[in-house]
Each structure stands twice: as structure tokens, then as C-alpha cells.
Amino acid sequence: MNTSRRILLKGAATASLVAAAVAAGLLTPARVLAASVWPTRAFDADTVGAAMSELFQTNEAADSGAIVIRAPDIAENGAVVPITIETDMARVQSITIIAEGNPAPLSAKFDLGPNVRPYVSTRIKMGQTSNIIAVVQADGRVYSARKEVKVTVGGCDA
């Protein structure tokens, strides 16, 4: 058998092994690409400081007036609180949403590529009235802002 046929057959066998493993649920697409790791300890953290330390290796963030948090002053339904975070800072690498009063405060982190505007809008659950803390990583530094959202019906066990 010539060399190129052997290489082709070896490649085909490997590809079908991977495909079989993916189909069997042994390899999720995320693990196959091995590009990113979900920050388990940050999502398990039960304080804002611990979540920040896990994500950014610091629990100190500079207060920034350039971060805009749009969220209702009073959320009628704590299970679905719309949150929009926007800033005009340059070179934003990530935007993180933390609900200070939740049992596990870290809600979501968005890593943004260079051609993505520093803007995210989503909906989160809030268990009780508390601050929403937006953390923005820009140019290697960490900034934050906060806004209180009152919650009339808590959304964590609804």
C-alpha cells in the first residue's frame, strides 16, 4: 500500500473514532475544540469577592462612570430581569454580570472579540432586591459599576 493511501486511511479512521465519540456523548463539541474552560469555581462562589477573584485574579475593580447599566428600578418578576450593559471604553475584552444578592452572585460573563461593540443585553434571575454589578475588563484592567434593582417576587426558585 502506498504512503498516501495509508495516511488517508489512518486519518479516516481517526475522524470516524472522533465522530463516534461525539455521537456517544463522550466528547462534547466544546471539549473537542478544547478552546475554552467554563469557570466552575467562579460560578460556585457565594460572594462577589470570591467570584471576582476567580475570574479576574483581583476582587478590586475601579469604579467607572463609563459603564451604563440599564435595568428596571423595580423588577416585577425576579425570574426574568432584563439587563443591558454598555460602555464607550476602548478595547473591551469582557463584560460580566453579577447579582449581588443571589446565592451564587456570578450570572454571566461575555468574552468579546475585537470587532464586537461593548454592549450585551440579556435576562437574568434575581432572588431578591440587590445590586447588579457590571464588571468590564478593558486594556487588561478591571472596572465596575452597580445599580440597585428592587425585586417584588424573587426568581430563584420560581
Place this chain on the structure above:
Amino acid sequence: MSTIRVRAKAKDGLVTVKCLIRHPMETGQRTDITTGQLVPAHYIQELQCDLEGTRVLTAAWGPSVSQNPYLSFILSGAAPGDTLTISWTDNKGQSDSVEAVID
């Protein structure tokens, strides 16, 4: 049927992407009222958006993102006709992916 609905519209050089994903996003803290048992945690952990095959956004989510999650973001380096791929994986190893063309 995909769990992901995407709309991507270009205007003035920016593309606004809006996604709505069908997913229970169970926290693991809720009790099923019929069985009296805790419903196990089942939530999307990672969501990715690729533009023409290049990663533009990666989201790490916890169970406090709302059920049937909504996400909107804005791209500056995209144009009508470009292909967006949105994919998610959850804590049970399930996943879904959809392609959409920018309007």
C-alpha cells in the same frame, strides 16, 4: 427543529444580533410541585458566536440566566450576507447550533 432563533440586521455599519434560545435553565433549587423532588440543575454553560468561521463572542452562563435565554450583542466587523453560527452546550453535555445569514 433548532432551539435557537436568531435575527441579525445590519444598519449603519453595525449588525445587531438577537437570539432567543429554548432551554429550561433549571437552577437545581426548584422543587417540582407534583413529585416533591428537586429538579436537577440543567442550564447552558457556554454559548459561542462565530462570524464566517471566526469566533467573535463566547458567553459563560450560570443557572441564574433566565429560562429561554435572550441575548443581544452588536458586531462592527460584519456585513449583510455574512454567516453567523450560534452554538451552545449545557451542563448535561447537550448542545445545539444554528447558522444564520446577516440581513
